[in-house]
Amino acid sequence: MSEFKRVLVTAALPYANGPIHIGHLAGCYIPADIYVRFLRAQNKDVKFIGGSDEHGVPITIRAMKEGVSPQQIVDRYHEQIKHSFGQMGISFDIYSRTSSPVHHETAAAFFKKLYDDGLFEEKESEQYYDEKTNTFLADRYIIGTCPVCGNDNAYGDQCEKCGSSLSPEQLINPRSALSDAIPVKKNKTLVFSIAEL
Ligand SMILES: [Zn+2]
Helix, strand or coil: CCCCCEEEEECCCCECCCCCCHHHHHHHHHHHHHHHHHHHHCCCEEEEEEEEECCCHHHHHHHHHHCCCHHHHHHHHHHHHHHHHHHHCCCCCEEEECCCHHHHHHHHHHHHHHHHCCCEEEEEEEEEEECCCCEECCHHHEEEECCCCCCCCEECCECCCCCCECCHHHCEEEEECCCCCCCEEEEEEEEEEECCC
16 A cells, blocks of 8 residues: 555545435445545544535426425435434544535636636537526436437436436437426527637
């Protein structure tokens, strides 16, 4: 094993849109916890950091389906997940949330620096749009039938039944996850991409 002065261990951040289950624990948190306990037993300087991922489309979609705010969803599941980890004895030194101000500030500082250094370019592009809710739709907000396995609830980026990577164009009978409206392509969305160097 390499000799590091300090060791930082982290494990995949669970999405705060549902409870964790035994598969999460077996595949991710228990192995990390065993490793951390092994290092601690050797008096290594180790920190085990985790947290709930409170940003992302699955949270927004769940909130819309339940008719509550995304904040209510993440507050509920962050507490539930944190409690489950505690009960399972997963020995995080810090279990935080991606919504903490320090994370917003740090992430924003990265992008602000890239922007200030002129590394972004602004472009116009076509994007799918939901005319019922007047919202541009990320690929994940578009649902339809998977052309590979026929699953009726495949996402515009991936079919979770057969694992195929998809684009919204490949879905059969695409519909908006927000309203069931048929997505239309609309222009004039500003997207930012890192300029070619
Ligand atoms: Zn499929």
